[in-house]
Amino acid sequence: PPNLQKMVEDLGLERVNCRAKGASSGFKVAILGAAGGIGQPLAMLMKMNPLVSLLHLYDVVNAHGVTADISHMDTSAVVRGFLGQQQLEDALIGMDLVIIPAGVPRKPGMTRDDLFNINAGIVKTLCEAIAKCCPKAIVNIISNPVNSTVPIAAEVFKKAGVFDPKRVLGVTMLDVVRANTFVAEIMGLDPREVDVPVVGGHAGVTILPLLSQVKPSCSFTQKEIDYLTDRIQNGGTEVVEAKAGAGSATLSMAYAAVKFADACLQALRGDAAVVHCAYVASEVTELPFFASKVRLGRNGVEEIYPLGPLNEYERAGLEKAKKELAGSIQKGVSFVKK
Ligand code: NAD
Ligand code: LMR
Numbered sequence: 001p002p003n004l005q006k007m008v009e010d011l012g013l014e015r016v017n018c019r020a021k022g023a024s025s026g027f028k029v030a031i032l033g034a035a036g037g038i039g040q041p042l043a044m045l046m047k048m049n050p051l052v053s054l055l056h057l058y059d060v061v062n063a064h065g066v067t068a069d070i071s072h073m074d075t076s077a078v079v080r081g082f083l084g085q086q087q088l089e090d091a092l093i094g095m096d097l098v099i100i101p102a103g104v105p106r107k108p109g110m111t112r113d114d115l116f117n118i119n120a121g122i123v124k125t126l127c128e129a130i131a132k133c134c135p136k137a138i139v140n141i142i143s144n145p146v147n148s149t150v151p152i153a154a155e156v157f158k159k160a161g162v163f164d165p166k167r168v169l170g171v172t173m174l175d176v177v178r179a180n181t182f183v184a185e186i187m188g189l190d191p192r193e194v195d196v197p198v199v200g201g202h203a204g205v206t207i208l209p210l211l212s213q214v215k216p217s218c219s220f221t222q223k224e225i226d227y228l229t230d231r232i233q234n235g236g237t238e239v240v241e242a243k244a245g246a247g248s249a250t251l252s253m254a255y256a257a258v259k260f261a262d263a264c265l266q267a268l269r270g271d272a273a274v275v276h277c278a279y280v281a282s283e284v285t286e287l288p289f290f291a292s293k294v295r296l297g298r299n300g301v302e303e304i305y306p307l308g309p310l311n312e313y314e315r316a317g318l319e320k321a322k323k324e325l326a327g328s329i330q331k332g333v334s335f336v337k338k
Pocket of ligand 2 (some may be wrong): 106112144174202224235236237239240248249
């Protein structure tokens with residue numbers, strides 16, 4: 001809490017003071033947009049993560065309220081709140097991992113690209129501060145449109161002379177989480193045992209599930225493929241419509257964000273074979289950014305895997321995805337260059 005330091009000094013509680021400094025080993029994680037629909041459950045779940053020693057919660061509203069609340073959880077991470085632009089740099093100094101769910105969500109009838117005008121500027125400002133305060137941090141970008149906000153982040157880091165393509169990752173884990181769930185539903189499997197690679201990007205037709213590569217190996221009818229592809233590509237819209245103006249996916253997204261952030265922390269710790277889909281600077285296609293399976297390590301993205309054999313349906317989907325992605329990437333790059 002913001003007044004913990006003062007309270008500690010007033011009471012002369014030296015041991016509390018040590019804890020408040022976050023002296024224990026573990027990783028330092030900042031969440032930017034921590035008071036939002038995703039930010040709050042994400043903050044709660046990261047406070048429960050034993051790999052996290054220090055959790056910085058930054059927002060332009062209610063950061064201290066969320067921090068006071070979460071700081072009472074009896075888990076080991078020390079939590080600190082940072083409110084408003086003037087505290088952004090303090091929130092970022094020394095961070096190993098920065099997760100960005102800041103920005104406005106969709107309402108029914110909107111595309112993710114309709115969020116560009118507001119969210120592009122938010123992500124740009126936040127990344128300028130990251131470039132200055134913790135340029136070596138791994139950055140997980142959740143704010144939409146991810147297909148453009150990741151190129152925006154990359155351009156900001158390039159401008160600042162600190163771009164490391166291994167460290168900037170667009171979070172597409174929710175597409176994988178949904179795909180695993182929907183495939184498990186129709187095949188009568190436990191979703192925890194299902195692994196569906198989802199490549200491309202994170203909007204409509206750019207979300208390309210590779211159902212021919214599902215593990216455990218499944219054989220789908222064409223009807224099932226059409227149903228699954230449509231449901232996975234429009235999972236976000238399904239939630240936006242169900243929430244009827246009250247926002248987009250927050251709880252499943254916080255779950256997916258934590259799954260991905262935890263993988264990044266395991267990789268930073270040195271764990272082997274940490275492989276997940278993410279939207280990153282890539283040479284897998286002719287586009288400069290693409291989501292595919294990547295191996296995470298101590299430096300972020302250590303290896304990007306090729307797409308593997310695609311069937312005709314997936315090859316057609318890939319062409320559609322690339323066409324839309326190219327425009328979204330260009331839009332992000334131009335926003336920073338202009
Ligand atoms: P929300 O409106 O509930 O929360 C957003 C938070 O960002 C708010 O607390 C707001 O105060 C904060 N914010 C706004 N400007 C800020 C700034 N300059 N600095 C720091 N914080 C700022 O929205 P939400 O439901 O949490 O969604 C957030 C974003 O995540 C949206 O853009 C949404 O489209 C996106 N999203 C992405 C995925 C994905 O799979 N990548 C999934 C769901 C939502
Ligand atoms: C999602 O996939 O749920 C998010 O990208 C939010 C949205 O706008 O659909």
